Amino acid sequence: MTTATGEDVLELLRAELPSSRIRTDQVTRDAYSRDDAEWAPYELPIAVVLPESVAEVAAAVRAAAAAGVHVVPRGAGTGLSGGANAVAGCIVLSLERMTAVLEIDEAERFVVAQAGVLNDALRAAVAERGLWYPPDPASSAISTIGGNAATNAGGICCVKYGVTRDYVLGMKVVLADGEVVTLGRTTAKGVVGYDLTQLLVGSEGTLGVIVELTLRLLPLGGREERAVVGSFPSLSAAGVAVAAITAAGLIPSALELIDRTCLRAVDEWQQLGLPHEVDTLLLAKVDDPGAAGEDAADRIAALMSRSGAVTVERATDPDEVNRLFRARRLAYPALERLGPVLTEDVCVPRAAVPEMLARIQAAADDNDVTIANIAHAGDGNLHPLIIAPEGDDAAKARAKVAFDRIVDDCVALGGTVTGEHGVGLLKLPGAAAELSPRVLAMHRAVKDALDPHGILNPGKAFPG
Amino acid sequence: MTTATGEDVLELLRAELPSSRIRTDQVTRDAYSRDDAEWAPYELPIAVVLPESVAEVAAAVRAAAAAGVHVVPRGAGTGLSGGANAVAGCIVLSLERMTAVLEIDEAERFVVAQAGVLNDALRAAVAERGLWYPPDPASSAISTIGGNAATNAGGICCVKYGVTRDYVLGMKVVLADGEVVTLGRTTAKGVVGYDLTQLLVGSEGTLGVIVELTLRLLPLGGREERAVVGSFPSLSAAGVAVAAITAAGLIPSALELIDRTCLRAVDEWQQLGLPHEVDTLLLAKVDDPGAAGEDAADRIAALMSRSGAVTVERATDPDEVNRLFRARRLAYPALERLGPVLTEDVCVPRAAVPEMLARIQAAADDNDVTIANIAHAGDGNLHPLIIAPEGDDAAKARAKVAFDRIVDDCVALGGTVTGEHGVGLLKLPGAAAELSPRVLAMHRAVKDALDPHGILNPGKAFPG
Numbered sequence: 001m002t003t004a005t006g007e008d009v010l011e012l013l014r015a016e017l018p019s020s021r022i023r024t025d026q027v028t029r030d031a032y033s034r035d036d037a038e039w040a041p042y043e044l045p046i047a048v049v050l051p052e053s054v055a056e057v058a059a060a061v062r063a064a065a066a067a068g069v070h071v072v073p074r075g076a077g078t079g080l081s082g083g084a085n086a087v088a089g090c091i092v093l094s095l096e097r098m099t100a101v102l103e104i105d106e107a108e109r110f111v112v113a114q115a116g117v118l119n120d121a122l123r124a125a126v127a128e129r130g131l132w133y134p135p136d137p138a139s140s141a142i143s144t145i146g147g148n149a150a151t152n153a154g155g156i157c158c159v160k161y162g163v164t165r166d167y168v169l170g171m172k173v174v175l176a177d178g179e180v181v182t183l184g185r186t187t188a189k190g191v192v193g194y195d196l197t198q199l200l201v202g203s204e205g206t207l208g209v210i211v212e213l214t215l216r217l218l219p220l221g222g223r224e225e226r227a228v229v230g231s232f233p234s235l236s237a238a239g240v241a242v243a244a245i246t247a248a249g250l251i252p253s254a255l256e257l258i259d260r261t262c263l264r265a266v267d268e269w270q271q272l273g274l275p276h277e278v279d280t281l282l283l284a285k286v287d288d289p290g291a292a293g294e295d296a297a298d299r300i301a302a303l304m305s306r307s308g309a310v311t312v313e314r315a316t317d318p319d320e321v322n323r324l325f326r327a328r329r330l331a332y333p334a335l336e337r338l339g340p341v342l343t344e345d346v347c348v349p350r351a352a353v354p355e356m357l358a359r360i361q362a363a364a365d366d367n368d369v370t371i372a373n374i375a376h377a378g379d380g381n382l383h384p385l386i387i388a389p390e391g392d393d394a395a396k397a398r399a400k401v402a403f404d405r406i407v408d409d410c411v412a413l414g415g416t417v418t419g420e421h422g423v424g425l426l427k428l429p430g431a432a433a434e435l436s437p438r439v440l441a442m443h444r445a446v447k448d449a450l451d452p453h454g455i456l457n458p459g460k461a462f463p464g
Numbered sequence: 465m466t467t468a469t470g471e472d473v474l475e476l477l478r479a480e481l482p483s484s485r486i487r488t489d490q491v492t493r494d495a496y497s498r499d500d501a502e503w504a505p506y507e508l509p510i511a512v513v514l515p516e517s518v519a520e521v522a523a524a525v526r527a528a529a530a531a532g533v534h535v536v537p538r539g540a541g542t543g544l545s546g547g548a549n550a551v552a553g554c555i556v557l558s559l560e561r562m563t564a565v566l567e568i569d570e571a572e573r574f575v576v577a578q579a580g581v582l583n584d585a586l587r588a589a590v591a592e593r594g595l596w597y598p599p600d601p602a603s604s605a606i607s608t609i610g611g612n613a614a615t616n617a618g619g620i621c622c623v624k625y626g627v628t629r630d631y632v633l634g635m636k637v638v639l640a641d642g643e644v645v646t647l648g649r650t651t652a653k654g655v656v657g658y659d660l661t662q663l664l665v666g667s668e669g670t671l672g673v674i675v676e677l678t679l680r681l682l683p684l685g686g687r688e689e690r691a692v693v694g695s696f697p698s699l700s701a702a703g704v705a706v707a708a709i710t711a712a713g714l715i716p717s718a719l720e721l722i723d724r725t726c727l728r729a730v731d732e733w734q735q736l737g738l739p740h741e742v743d744t745l746l747l748a749k750v751d752d753p754g755a756a757g758e759d760a761a762d763r764i765a766a767l768m769s770r771s772g773a774v775t776v777e778r779a780t781d782p783d784e785v786n787r788l789f790r791a792r793r794l795a796y797p798a799l800e801r802l803g804p805v806l807t808e809d810v811c812v813p814r815a816a817v818p819e820m821l822a823r824i825q826a827a828a829d830d831n832d833v834t835i836a837n838i839a840h841a842g843d844g845n846l847h848p849l850i851i852a853p854e855g856d857d858a859a860k861a862r863a864k865v866a867f868d869r870i871v872d873d874c875v876a877l878g879g880t881v882t883g884e885h886g887v888g889l890l891k892l893p894g895a896a897a898e899l900s901p902r903v904l905a906m907h908r909a910v911k912d913a914l915d916p917h918g919i920l921n922p923g924k925a926f927p928g
Contacts, residue, residue: 105813106711107707107710107711107813107814107815108813108814108815108844109710130713151655152655152659154653154655158652158653159652162630163653165659165662166626166630175902175906179902181900181902181903181906182900182903183903185811185880186813186878187811187812187813187843187844187845187878187879187880187883188622188623188811188814188842188843188844188845189618189622189627189811189840189843189844189845189880189883189884190811190880190882190883191615191616191618191666191880191882191883191884191885191886191887192880192881192882192887192891192894192895192898192899193887193895193899193903193904193907193925193926194663194666194667194671194907194910194925194926195616195629195662195663195665195666196903196906196907196910198629198659198662198663199658199659199662199663199910201659202655202658202659203658207658218715219713219714219715220713221713222713243571246571246573247570247571249594249683249684249685249686250683251682251683288752288756289756290754290755290756290759291754291755291756292752292753292754292755292756295754347649347651347652347653347654348651349569349571349572349650349651350571350572350652351571351572376653378652379651379652379653380572380651380652380653381651381652381653414650414651415651416649416651416653416654416655416656417656418654418655418656419651419653419654419655420653420655421655422655423655423656423657427656430656431656431657434656435656435657436645436646438639438643438645439645439646439647439657439660440657442639442645442660442913442914443657443658443660445913445914446658446660446663446910446913446914448913449906449909449910449912449913450906450909450910461657461658462657462658
């Protein structure tokens with residue numbers, strides 16, 4: 001990086017972009033300084049740039065590169081790892097104004113859309129044409145498809161339908177010097193050269209700014225949702241049910257777990273009248289149509305009962321399905337009422353879920369912090385939610401100790417330190433523990449190859 | 465590359481490896497000089513190395529790197545693009561002796577296996593444990609999973625189940641200096657750092673030598689195969705049926721097309737008694753169980769009839785399903801009886817399949833060559849098979865002209881020049897036409913980052 005002043009880059013930006021695209025006021029700079037990761041460090045950016053076209057993104061990156069100023073790209077800022085947090089002296093480049101759905105190809109089943117389209121808006125647009133975009137992060141109402149791709153976002157349906165990566169066919173990318181390239185394809189298959197599209201997915205804005213995506217779609221029809229929700233007297237009984245469902249070769253379209261702490265928080269807030277003997281809820285969906293779906297739901301219900309479920313509820317009517325999944329939807333906001341939530345995101349082998357949950361509880365007990373659990377149990381992807389009361393610095397410090405211990409336990413059980421939220425800043429130490437020095441050197445070599453001057457989102461995605 | 469003599473590397477190899485691992489005789493060097501790509505250039509290697517462990521692969525690559533000698537890695541040599549063809553002064557490193565299935569995890573549904581395990585052997589090993597490895601290249605009986613991953617092999621079930629890439633969770637890789645790294649994970653999800661696993665898949669041995677793979681599996685049970693085979697009076701009628709099946713939102717587990725030239729070759733060889741009014745066969749499978757599968761098969765059969773099929777045959781009994789697909793299995797060997805077959809591998813948007821088939825026929829007519837067509841029609845992935853009689857150099861030259869024209873037509877229709885066989889050597893000009901100069905520069909930068917001395921499989925995978 002050359003030494004540069006904020007004024008250099010602002011002058012270049014103003015020469016290239018309409019003034020409505022550049023914000024330097026304190027309020028805006030503060031609002032765009034961080035994502036939704038609690039306690040990840042951040043700085044105030046020099047400016048926030050809000051481009052409205054690929055050409056404007058390219059111009060902004062060119063200006064930053066010319067001035068030797070860092071660029072932190074950002075979708076909606078809903079990330080939970082600090083990947084979009086501003087670094088000292090940077091500009092934040094928000095893709096939020098790039099919201100055009102450019103093309104929907106019904107015959108080939110793909111959509112081309114700008115990076116700033118919200119996940120739910122994309123789903124709605126393609127649903128009108130009888131098509132379905134499966135990836136469903138919990139943030140789907142407020143997160144962008146560009147951010148989803150940059151972080152390889154997961155969600156609830158992953159257990160059957162995979163993650164964002166599995167739907168990205170191609171993309172338009174602004175490289176670190178401002179040049180625009182098109183990667184990937186629109187066809188169903190293709191093996192020309194290295195899969196740079198897949199390299200960019202999950203690279204957290206460190207290798208290029210994703211400005212446009214070509215996403216594979218599935219037919220909307222042909223599925224029928226059935227919910228099966230079991231209430232269990234203990235976490236371990238629910239863990240046995242998860243293992244039994246997997247071992248039976250069943251692939252539900254959702255298999256979520258909510259623990260006692262979450263359930264109590266939801267119940268205290270919304271008075272759902274959850275019986276007090278319920279310790280853990282296991283929420284499954286299957287979406288095979290007709291008799292096959294009915295059979296799968298029967299088998300899941302039977303396996304829940306056999307594993308010790310106190311009650312097992314079934315639903316097929318869409319409103320009833322939604323009612324049964326209500327506690328899942330309310331869990332996160334219910335917990336946020338108790339204080340800032342530090343969201344963990346470890347992923348362990350499915351068979352290790354009960355052991356990992358026990359270790360999480362031990363980390364909570366030993367550090368005198370509250371940890372609630374939401375889990376994509378069918379994927380072994382756990383979200384321990386560590387809560388420290390607002391303004392209690394001692395509790396915050398203990399929460400951080402618990403966070404680190406959970407990461408260590410996850411690695412010890414053969415897991416990975418981030419299942420779907422990304423490394424960002426919060427998981428840099430975890431990534432350093434998980435990846436070997438030579439693999440980290442490969443990361444550095446790839447980064448240097450594609451961003452030789454280190455312009456894009458420095459210090460994110462992998463430990464330096 | 466430093467200048468080196470063959471003796472330097474042989475001396476180093478002999479110091480590091482048992483003598484049974486090193487072959488320098490003319491017959492072996494010739495046998496390992498090329499894969500199954502007709503007419504791709506090749507040289508004789510200095511030696512063929514047949515390591516039996518990861519440590520031996522690493523030692524061989526270290527020796528080659530020290531001597532500045534190129535390494536061409538190879539599975540079973542069944543590739544169709546020349547990706548495994550020897551270059552001047554290289555050693556060929558065959559993984560064929562690394563055939564151990566190391567671990568099958570039933571709970572987590574993955575297998576860890578060495579690169580030299582044959583695809584069918586892997587399927588058999590996991591099937592014994594109630595698990596299924598979907599990727600099914602036509603070469604599955606003779607190709608290795610290491611080669612499948614290095615080329616991101618496709619197959620027949622891709623239309624529903626995806627390609628090799630979709631099943632690779634992680635791998636052990638010997639890098640260009642002989643160091644061994646582990647990439648990826650064993651968990652269902654994970655987003656730590658760049659997805660170097662996916663970068664290696666399909667990189668044709670140019671970035672590292674894949675020595676071990678962790679592959680995701682599906683449950684073996686829960687599927688029931690039903691075949692629906694329609695015979696059509698014209699290619700265009702079959703094309704209409706493909707479009708109708710896709711538009712109806714049906715996702716068959718196979719949707720294959722065989723044209724008149726293939727059918728005649730099969731019939732002349734095996735006297736199947738195919739009626740002469742049959743111009744094109746469209747072969748579909750569905751594998752949804754029970755009523756859903758029956759319904760899908762009904763709908764496919766109805767759409768075939770409505771699109772002009774002369775006959776539509778149905779089968780559910782496994783032997784009958786196999787009988788209906790017999791012409792598909794026999795097509796390639798039947799054509800090989802007519803002369804050396806140059807296999808094309810273009811992939812176009814599904815809607816462009818009829819137009820692409822028409823252009824292929826025009827390329828055949830204008831160049832006076834025989835071109836037969838097998839197509840993974842449901843993916844838009846066509847395999848025009850260009851046949852030139854043995855020893856007819858003029859026909860061979862005309863075939864080459866037709867080959868290039870088909871590639872150009874594919875790009876003009878929005879397709880990609882290789883759907884599943886890879887760039888190797890045969891598709892270097894096509895890749896140069898498809899990829900922009902800057903995207904090619906990105907390839908070169910990534911290659912230089914991970915193999916700075918250019919040791920591994922030089923000149924393959926992307927045009928220099």
